[in-house]
Amino acid sequence: MAPDPDMPATELHPLDAALALQPLGGDRFAGRTLPEWGNMVGPFGGITAAHLLQAALLHPGRRGEPLALTVNFAGAVGEGGFEIEARIMRTTRTTQHWSFVQRQGEVVCSTGSAVFALRRPTWSAPELAMPAVPPAAQVPPARGEPPMQWPRRYEFRFVEGGWPDFRHAREEPESRTLLWVRDAPPRPLDAPALAAIADVFYPRVFRRRGRFTPAGTISLTTYFHADAAALAAQGDRPLLAAAGGRRFTLGFFDQSAELWSDDGHLLASSHQVVYFKE
């Protein structure tokens, strides 16, 4: 394979660099913010979600695979080191319940929980259908991404609702975004990568208002519909991602998202409630 000019062979992929937590023994894991994952203030929320999930995945007591992940963002993670406490709260025959706290010194940056599960063959059926869109190869990668670092860690191919251009934008009656997305440089999909991708949608209030306002995710929940084998089968090809809001009021709104494999299976659904300033 020809060397990828974007990724020297001697360096970790930026996602793997972020996920390289250091086990400190017991339930404690040390990590460090990386400038590559920076958002307006502190790191991209998706990378924090991936960090918490990764702590459980690295824990020697872990059983099963991710089914549900909730992250509550209590305050921006400051530049530098942090510690994650990942506690097993209960293990049953089919599920394992986790509780997370991310701290810098004594300050709680985020809390969260996860449920891991053992999947087994059952009756299966889709309900929500994948939106009809042109294949990723027919949608050009986006230009004009915002000045933060984290959007450079993804390839965005917007079908609808691309990066807002606040110079020409106006109020819109709806906030739907539809895009093909994958890690940049491409990287095989796994659960931490999917947990991060679930947060790639810029705040829906930008799209509705056609203007910038300070905004940040308060709480993020992702449900995983695919096991490791199904995620591996997706490889590094783009996922179809859809997001939209429900109600904006009194400084908060919620938005929901779906992430689809390129052959039409729902891999995850994700929901968040978001703060906005005015």
Added chain:
Amino acid sequence: MAPDPDMPATELHPLDAALALQPLGGDRFAGRTLPEWGNMVGPFGGITAAHLLQAALLHPGRRGEPLALTVNFAGAVGEGGFEIEARIMRTTRTTQHWSFVQRQGEVVCSTGSAVFALRRPTWSAPELAMPAVPPAAQVPPARGEPPMQWPRRYEFRFVEGGWPDFRHAREEPESRTLLWVRDAPPRPLDAPALAAIADVFYPRVFRRRGRFTPAGTISLTTYFHADAAALAAQGDRPLLAAAGGRRFTLGFFDQSAELWSDDGHLLASSHQVVYFKE
């Protein structure tokens, strides 16, 4: 006011009876299961969600009002007493982050988290529109509810997707349910009542398959779009409630729900991932 024949003046409303937690000092609260709220195994998940939220509401350190609530159901709550630990993890200028553990003895029954928030006037707008339905008064209350106790704590007026009749049911291509619902006997709406109502939708797999299979909520997340004044304005009139599934696979599925005031405002959206046996 004339006495309500359904609710003797000397008895607490069944929801208030369930919410009468006993503060044990610090972050600890004692509660007790009530047969009125029984499900197939253990209590109705919605009442557990209301219990956790109520512990935060009773805590003297509480600031703000509910914005997000996540409950992870680790195992059925056994008949009898339980204890809830409700810890404030961080309080910021506009949010307060909570962590919950519900135990019986040493056994963890549920875990969870909440974010409380201070709301303030901002740009506001709906995005999802309330489904067009006949008013509650034109939809007769449902008959034929299942044999568990908790459905008797609600008045269900199904517009679409009522209680499954497994004798005559068949596989369905979708699992949507639409109904008017309120506490029975009627009770003014507040946040714990809304947290419980968010879980009144029977498992969507029943509707899709047209047959019974053991099933139970694993994780439930509800976002609140209304402050105490907006909930009080709804009074004891029926809410419009809609729910549907996304994907059913390998023993788990997810479903999402919206709860609307009768004048068309989205009061809450709620999401859950559910286990099913076969």
